[in-house]
Amino acid sequence: MALLGAPPLWAASDTAARAAAAERALTEMRAAFQKGEASRLASLLPQVQGHPLEPLAAYWALRVRLDVASADDIRLFLTRWRGTYWEDRLRNDWLLLLGARRDWPTLLQEVAAFRMNDDAEVRCYTALARLETGLVAPGDIAAEVRDTWLAQRAAAPGCAAAAGRLIQAGALTPDVAWQRARLGVEAGRLAIATQAVGLLNPEWVPLVERAYQSPQRYLDDKVTALRHRTKEIVTLALIRLATQDPSAAAEEAAHLRWRAQLTAEERAWIWGAIGKRAALRLSDDAVRHFARADDALLPDDWRAWKVRAALRAGDWATVRRTIEHMGDKQRQDPTWTYWLARALHASGRPEDAAAAREAYARIAGSAGFYEKLAAEALGQPFTLPPAPPPPTPAERAAIRANAGLQRALLAIELGLRSEGVREWQYEIALHTPGGLSERELLAAAEWACERAVWDRCINTSSRTRDAIDMAQRFPTPLRELVVRRAREIGLDPAYVYGLIRQESRFVSDARSHVGASGLMQVMPATARWTARKIGLNGFEPSQITDPEVNVQIGTAYLKLALDDFEGSMAMAAAAYNAGPGRPRQWRQGPELEAAVWIENIPFDETRDYVKRVLSNTTVYAAILTGQPQRLSSRLGRIGPRLATARAPDTDLP
Numbered sequence: 001m002a003l004l005g006a007p008p009l010w011a012a013s014d015t016a017a018r019a020a021a022a023e024r025a026l027t028e029m030r031a032a033f034q035k036g037e038a039s040r041l042a043s044l045l046p047q048v049q050g051h052p053l054e055p056l057a058a059y060w061a062l063r064v065r066l067d068v069a070s071a072d073d074i075r076l077f078l079t080r081w082r083g084t085y086w087e088d089r090l091r092n093d094w095l096l097l098l099g100a101r102r103d104w105p106t107l108l109q110e111v112a113a114f115r116m117n118d119d120a121e122v123r124c125y126t127a128l129a130r131l132e133t134g135l136v137a138p139g140d141i142a143a144e145v146r147d148t149w150l151a152q153r154a155a156a157p158g159c160a161a162a163a164g165r166l167i168q169a170g171a172l173t174p175d176v177a178w179q180r181a182r183l184g185v186e187a188g189r190l191a192i193a194t195q196a197v198g199l200l201n202p203e204w205v206p207l208v209e210r211a212y213q214s215p216q217r218y219l220d221d222k223v224t225a226l227r228h229r230t231k232e233i234v235t236l237a238l239i240r241l242a243t244q245d246p247s248a249a250a251e252e253a254a255h256l257r258w259r260a261q262l263t264a265e266e267r268a269w270i271w272g273a274i275g276k277r278a279a280l281r282l283s284d285d286a287v288r289h290f291a292r293a294d295d296a297l298l299p300d301d302w303r304a305w306k307v308r309a310a311l312r313a314g315d316w317a318t319v320r321r322t323i324e325h326m327g328d329k330q331r332q333d334p335t336w337t338y339w340l341a342r343a344l345h346a347s348g349r350p351e352d353a354a355a356a357r358e359a360y361a362r363i364a365g366s367a368g369f370y371e372k373l374a375a376e377a378l379g380q381p382f383t384l385p386p387a388p389p390p391p392t393p394a395e396r397a398a399i400r401a402n403a404g405l406q407r408a409l410l411a412i413e414l415g416l417r418s419e420g421v422r423e424w425q426y427e428i429a430l431h432t433p434g435g436l437s438e439r440e441l442l443a444a445a446e447w448a449c450e451r452a453v454w455d456r457c458i459n460t461s462s463r464t465r466d467a468i469d470m471a472q473r474f475p476t477p478l479r480e481l482v483v484r485r486a487r488e489i490g491l492d493p494a495y496v497y498g499l500i501r502q503e504s505r506f507v508s509d510a511r512s513h514v515g516a517s518g519l520m521q522v523m524p525a526t527a528r529w530t531a532r533k534i535g536l537n538g539f540e541p542s543q544i545t546d547p548e549v550n551v552q553i554g555t556a557y558l559k560l561a562l563d564d565f566e567g568s569m570a571m572a573a574a575a576y577n578a579g580p581g582r583p584r585q586w587r588q589g590p591e592l593e594a595a596v597w598i599e600n601i602p603f604d605e606t607r608d609y610v611k612r613v614l615s616n617t618t619v620y621a622a623i624l625t626g627q628p629q630r631l632s633s634r635l636g637r638i639g640p641r642l643a644t645a646r647a648p649d650t651d652l653p
Contacts, residue, residue: 022051023414030416033060052407055086056419066093071106078113085404085426088115092122099125099158104133116430120148121158128162138171146176150183155191164199174200178232179269183299185212185239186273193236204229211237215244219252234258235266239273246278250289268297276302279309280602282589287313295325303330307339311596312589316346334363335599338370341377366468369611372618372631373595381628382618388467391443399443402427412453417507424448424456428463438464445472452477455505474619477506478519478547483624485551489559494624495569496555498616499576502609508547517544520554526653530557564649566641569634570594573613578606580652584641591639 025047032040041061048057062069062077074094081087091114098107099121107129111122127141145166149159163180166172177196184192190212194205207229211218215237222234238258242249252258253270262270275290286309295303303326310318320343323336330336341359344352357378364375372382391399399405404427411420428444429435436444445461448454454475461472476482476497486493503521504510516523522530524541531539534556536549543549558576565571565583574583586601598614601607618631641648 019051022048022053026051026053026057026414026416029057029060030419033064036064038065052403052410053414053416055081055084055407056411056416056423059086059090063090063093066090066097083431084407085423085431088426088430089422092116092119095119095122095125096158099129099161102132104129108133108135115432116426118430120152121156124148124159124162128158128165131162131165138166138169142166142171146172150176150180152192153187153189155184155189155195160195160199167199178235181208181232181236182239182269182273185236186243186276188243201229204233207233208236212240215241216248216252231262231266235262235270238270242270242273242277246274246281246283246285246289249274249277250285264294265297268293272298272302272306275309276305279305279312279600282312282586282600282602284313284589287315287318291318295322300327300330304336307336308600311339312592312600314590316343319343320347334368334370334374337363338374339599341374366619369615369631372615376630376632381630382622383628384470384619384622385468387469387471388442391439391446395439395443396446399440400447402444404431405444405447408456409448409451409453412456413451421456425459428460435463438467442467442469442472445469449475455507458501458505470619470623474501474616474623475506476620476623478551481548481551485555489555491555491559491562492617492621494620495613495617496551496558497620497624498613498618499558499573500554501616501620502612508550509545518550518554519547520550520558522550522554522557523653526557527553529651529653530560533560560649560652564652566645568594568636568638569614569617570598570610570636571638573610574601574606575652577609578603580648582606584648587638588640591637594635594638597638 025044029041029044029048032044038061041064045057045061048054051057058077058081062073066074074090077090078087091110095107095111095114096119098110107125111126111129114122117123124145127136127145130136131138131141141162145159145162149163152159163172163176167174167177177199180196181193184190184196190209193208193212197208198205211233218237219234219241222230238249238253241252249270253267253274258270259267271289271293275286275293278286278289287306290306290309295306298306303322306322307319310316310322319339323331323340323343326336331340337359341356344356344359360374360377363371364378364380365371366375366382366385375382404423408420408424408427411417411423413420427436428441435441441460441464445457448457448460449472454477457472457475461469474497482496482500483493486496500506500519503516504519506519508519509517510519510521511517512521514523517527522544524544527541527544528539530536530553534553536552539549539553544553558572561575561580562569562572564580565575571583571587574586582603586597592600598607598610601610614631614634617634618629621627621629
């Protein structure tokens with residue numbers, strides 16, 4: 001406890017041995033929780049009594065048997081740990097269970113005390129509870145349930161139940177269920193489609209499954225599609241075919257029978273799906289396919305891909321028209337604000353040039369990739385903003401007295417990182433409406449930095465809007481090591497720092513779900529190959545979490561990728577994230593400005609990653625050099641490898 005700057009929560013007579021035993025018990029309890037071993041958790045819980053992390057241990061012990069626990073047991077826990085993250089976490093779990101059981105009175109009683117209020121399923125169950133208990137009319141909740149359900153990425157039961165009830169009541173039309181099914185089919189999630197259609201008629205589910213599994217065969221068997229049900233399943237089949245073969249789907253969709261029998265709305269979704277899938281394949285046909293769909297009828301994500309395809313084609317008129325059809329929320333995203341400004345500027349008309357400057361000005365700043373590019377379009381290179389005044393002693397003392405933050409740091413330092421991160425995030429963002437104030441956030445970030453919990457330092461400081469502390473948001477741990485190693489092999493240290501910040505947030509023992517490890521998140525096979533390549537004798541995979549070894553291998557691989565892609569930071573970053581084979585494919589076609597190329601990366605994760613790495617690099621360059629920086633100077637143009645360039649390094653993993 002002394003390490004956290006707070007008094008021990010145990011009595012002074014407690015021994016170090018008792019603390020060590022409690023910490024061992026916590027580690028064992030986590031393993032038991034992951035295995036669902038209720039009896040093991042119950043037997044270990046007394047060993048944690050009085051420890052600061054007892055609320056977490058008590059949560060594990062009750063959560064694993066929540067479905068059989070009595071309401072009295074649950075309320076006893078909620079009362080005992082009132083005000084903590086673990087109280088609200090268990091309440092969240094209980095609310096989902098109450099919704100599944102249709103216990104509406106208890107759900108409505110408990111949801112009033114739910115502070116996080118960030119679970120879509122809880123919101124849908126709550127809406128349904130209010131409807132079933134007569135507190136609201138169906139029309140009062142229809143729009144919220146519809147929007148929440150259509151946005152869900154899994155076939156969860158709560159919103160589906162609420163939507164089904166509203167369809168039954170006539171407050172939502174069956175078209176909403178078909179739209180949900182179309183989104184599921186296009187995303188490759190059959191469970192979403194069958195759940196949605198099953199709300200209308202369970203007997204239709206086998207037809208949906210057949211259309212999904214063999215779309216071309218299903219279409220070949222259909223001569224007419226006059227009935228509404230048949231037309232909708234034909235639409236699903238054509239959307240599914242688009243995910244497999246956009247060209248075949250385009251040929252089928254152009255057939256006279258479907259043009260004559262399907263509605264304009266159904267055809268728009270079909271051509272939108274074909275256009276999106278062609279765009280994901282970087283096909284020149286994408287814009288032509290999208291042109292056959294009414295922008296106003298397309299989902300937001302599909303409109304975004306229409307803009308990307310138009311950018312790749314240099315079709316600024318389509319870029320502008322499509323962005324102007326986006327909903328307010330999507331259109332205000334910096335990505336589309338920036339590209340709308342570019343499209344306006346491309347028209348050459350003075351009135352559009354003025355509108356472009358206004359659009360740039362709305363987003364210009366230091367926050368991200370497009371914010372920096374917008375500022376540069378206005379002639380404003382990136383410079384470090386003045387640091388805000390540091391936290392006062394009183395502000396530091398207040399934040400360090402926060403028991404939730406104390407528990408979070410202790411959990412992280414004991415190896416319970418995911419649990420500690422969740423509690424920290426709750427305390428800074430959700431415990432009170434609106435989260436901590438800016439001064440409190442700066443004080444909390446400072447504390448995390450002092451403890452070298454860099455990810456919490458960065459994420460916490462990044463929540464401030466006005467008081468921007470770049471030293472917190474972009475720390476430089478291991479500065480001597482990173483700068484020396486980068487310069488030894490001819491890398492820009494800012495580029496290395498920009499990549500590390502995105503890969504691991506400087507958590508040296510970080511491990512991804514695919515097995516990448518350490519500061520630079522190196523895969524085991526890549527680490528072995530790179531170690532051999534650079535002559536690092538005696539390398540063992542267990543060394544990869546050692547910061548010096550990790551940086552040595554990670555920077556070596558990054559330099560090899562950068563050289564293989566002729567110095568393109570964007571392509572090398574894409575290769576680091578997705579492997580070198582993919583950016584080699586993505587560079588084929590027309591020569592593009594790098595920002596357009598990046599925006600057309602088919603993988604959401606890699607597209608976001610490349611933007612963030614290059615934006616980070618620009619900030620770190622300003623920190624390391626003290627000079628103004630331009631993100632655009634790190635972009636350039638991207639196209640097919642020149643015939644005079646050296647052959648690609650096909651051994652690069």
